[in-house]
Amino acid sequence: MVKRTSHKDDPCPVAxxxxxxxxxxxxxxxxxxxxxxxxxxxxxxSLGLAKNILSTRLRNLVAHDIFTIAPCADGSAYNEYVLTEKGRDLFPLLVALRQWGEEYYSDSYQAKVQLVDRETGKPVRRLELRSDDGRLLGPDDTVVVGH
Amino acid sequence: MVKRTSHKDDPCPVAxxxxxxxxxxxxxxxxxxxxxxxxxxxxxxSLGLAKNILSTRLRNLVAHDIFTIAPCADGSAYNEYVLTEKGRDLFPLLVALRQWGEEYYSDSYQAKVQLVDRETGKPVRRLELRSDDGRLLGPDDTVVVGH
DNA sequence: CGCAACAGGTTTTAATTTGCAACCAAATTC
DNA sequence: GAATTTGGTTGCAAATTAAAACCTGTTGCG
Structure with a gap:
């Protein structure tokens, strides 16, 4: 799974x-x-990937506590993969990726895929980073400390 | 570079x-x-990766207009890689990844690496998704339309 | 019940990617 | 102007990935 000397020892929370x-x-x-x-x-x-790859990935995601395996909700003897809290906490990341993709990779000619508020049906706001006291922050307004 | 039948044709802005x-x-x-x-x-x-790999990656990132190659600002004959606007727009994504990492992968025993507001030195706010009218939205409050 | 089809994988094998090391040309330093 | 640094490329071995065949337990159905 791990492609090189894994990033476990990298102190950076991005890595x-x-x-x-x-x-x-x-x-x-x-x-x-x-x-x-x-x-x-x-x-x-849905993804069209080989079964062995999916198998490996799911195993890894379960090992990292992003999914758990639970007995199937519909009563059958099979299992299902359900997101843990840690997994659900990836929501903002997925939204960030999606919004960037919407901005730079959406074809004008094909139906636009959008994330909307379920309640009102309107597109959601753009994610934005704010300071402790509410100012909008860009890349140059922040520093990483502790490095 | 592309590992399989690329995602260019996948309509999803995440893919x-x-x-x-x-x-x-x-x-x-x-x-x-x-x-x-x-x-x-x-x-x-900084990254400790092989030069050929870095070379390939940078070439790909330039091809995707995330970096541009510019003559070095310090007057030397070398080039430098600088983020385009498209690249800088990845900031929220990096922040999302960083915040998730901070939450789930920071060792208590080692110096904490944190993103702080340059002006005040205080940690930034958590990214959060809001609806058009300002309500906080979680994974279950949104739907993807246009699929 | 009995049998066919399906779900959920594992194994085998081939193609692709990775990473290390050696090499090299241009630019810079001394 | 010789030595070193920068920014790569090339060749090769090892690791990963992907496709396909295969296997086992489950489910649907007459």
Whole structure:
């Protein structure tokens, strides 16, 4: 799974999560989970990836406590993969990725895929970083300390 | 670069960016750029990755218009890699990744690495998704339309 | 019940990617 | 102007990924 000397020892909080979610598929699997997928077959059909790869990825995500395996809710003997709290906390990250994608990769000619407020049906606001006292912060307004 | 039948044709705005930034190193390179790295050697020393890999990644990032190559600001004959606007717009994504990492992967025993407001020195607020009219939205309060 | 089809994987194998090391040309330093 | 640094490229071995075949337990159905 780990492609090189893993990032576990990198103190940077940007680097360390990459062992868990730093590959192509993991984020897409999590995206699908947010949209309701739970079963192995659902993920596979939706993503069109090889079963062994999905198997490996799910195992890794479970090992990193992003999914848990639970008995299927519909009473069948199969299991389902459900997001843990840690997994659900990836929501802002997925939204950030989605918004960036919407901005730079949406074709004008094809139906626009958008994230909307379920209650009103309106598109959500753009994510924005704010200071402790509420000012809008850009890349140059912040520093990383503790490095 | 592209590991499989690329995501260019996937209509989902989560999937399409992955051709550009969906691998381990690209995000770390971009993180370094936000922290001031510009030259090939800076990235390499900071990340400790092989030169051919860095070379490939930078080429890909330039191809995706996330970096541009510019003559070095300090007057030397070398070039430097500088983030485009598209690249700088990845800031919220990096912050989201960082905040998730801070929450789940920070060792209590080692110096905490934190993103702080340059002006006040205080930690920034958590990113949060809000509806058009300002309500805080979680994963279950949103739907993707246009799929 | 009995059998076909399906879910959820594992194994095998081939192709692709990675990472290390060596090499090299241009620029810079001394 | 010789030595060193910068910014790469190339070749090769090792690791990863992907496709396909295979296998086992479950479910649907007549």
């Amino acid at each position: 360390r999560p990459l062992d868990a979610i730093g590959d192509w598929w993991s984020l897409l699997i999590i995206r699908d989970a947010f949209e309701g997928s739970r079963r192995f077959g659902e993920f596979q059909r | 399409r960016p992955l051709d550009a930034i969906g691998d381990w190193w690209s995000l770390l390179i971009i993180r370094d750029a936000f922290e001031g790295s510009r030259r090939f050697g800076e990235f390499q020393r």
